[in-house]
Amino acid sequence: MGRRQRGRFIDGILLLDKETGMSSNFALQRVKRLFDANKAGHTGALDPLATGMLPICLGEATKFSQHLLDADKRYLVTAKLGVRTDTSDSDGEVVQTRPLDFTQELLMESLDYFRGETMQVPSMFSALKHKGQPLYKYAREGIEVPREARPITVFELNFISLEGDELTLDIHCSKGTYIRTITDDLGEMLGCGAHVIMLRRTQVADYPYDRIVSLTELNEMVEKAEAEGADAKAMLDELLLPMDSAVSKFQEINLADTVAPYLMNGNPVQNPGGCQLADGELVRITIGEEHKFVGIGSINDDGLLAPKRLIVLREPLETV
Numbered sequence: 533m534g535r536r537q538r539g540r541f542i543d544g545i546l547l548l549d550k551e552t553g554m555s556s557n558f559a560l561q562r563v564k565r566l567f568d569a570n571k572a573g574h575t576g577a578l579d580p581l582a583t584g585m586l587p588i589c590l591g592e593a594t595k596f597s598q599h600l601l602d603a604d605k606r607y608l609v610t611a612k613l614g615v616r617t618d619t620s621d622s623d624g625e626v627v628q629t630r631p632l633d634f635t636q637e638l639l640m641e642s643l644d645y646f647r648g649e650t651m652q653v654p655s656m657f658s659a660l661k662h663k664g665q666p667l668y669k670y671a672r673e674g675i676e677v678p679r680e681a682r683p684i685t686v687f688e689l690n691f692i693s694l695e696g697d698e699l700t701l702d703i704h705c706s707k708g709t710y711i712r713t714i715t716d717d718l719g720e721m722l723g724c725g726a727h728v729i730m731l732r733r734t735q736v737a738d739y740p741y742d743r744i745v746s747l748t749e750l751n752e753m754v755e756k757a758e759a760e761g762a763d764a765k766a767m768l769d770e771l772l773l774p775m776d777s778a779v780s781k782f783q784e785i786n787l788a789d790t791v792a793p794y795l796m797n798g799n800p801v802q803n804p805g806g807c808q809l810a811d812g813e814l815v816r817i818t819i820g821e822e823h824k825f826v827g828i829g830s831i832n833d834d835g836l837l838a839p840k841r842l843i844v845l846r847e848p849l850e851t852v
Contacts, residue, residue: 540765542590543590543592547587547739548587556586566754573589574589575601575603582731585736596775596779612697614631620712621729646714648686650685652709682708738780738781739773739777745771750768753767779814786817825843828840
């Protein structure tokens, strides 16, 4: 007999405003508990120091979390110049202090170096795995692990301010970009060293910033609902974005209700409209006049629409 599933079957994506000092997993577990969700997952960890947008996928939305992990991100970062730490942020130990002796011209030239496509060596204090263990565990034991440089893209790097020894930047970048590493590298180019003292993620993919909500706000909503005798979970559910928002950039293929059962059983079906796609390009599959989202797929070698990742339907499809 299979294990009984705990929690509600609730599907959707919450844009959590993660607070500083907490791990992403801690925040995830708190959200899961508040929503009483049977399943939950986040879309790429934020450092404990960092704050800001952390999409939390609930229920069937967890099947599409990888697409948010792969999405572009935007950060607001403040670096303290003149001080270098072993973790490149304020949680680490100071390893070097140097005076600030650079010109505005050098600063602007150095910022320009990071724009566009570059290669970046990940920090030892990152969650990347080596032999099954995250690099930060090796770092804490004083073990240096060789790391290969990886391609990243900085789409925008905007200078915001330089006040005393604190430099603030706005950075729009590709997945896998380490802002701490950019900060540390920039400090070395300026000859003074630097480390992150504030990091806030302001955007993931195209999600709206005004939809983020903190754990403090969620708890206050629950307390207020309980005090008023209202349904707290119903109020929380209204905060969720549709699960297909994680794949909203994919082209939609809409299937007739009569065709849908074959696809939901894992079978390729006729490509309606003869949609032309590049090899391996994924599409968002919907059903019927209501455009009910059921998963993602691609066109196979026979020109048929083949399912790749389907949701579990809570209610059976109606057939004619």
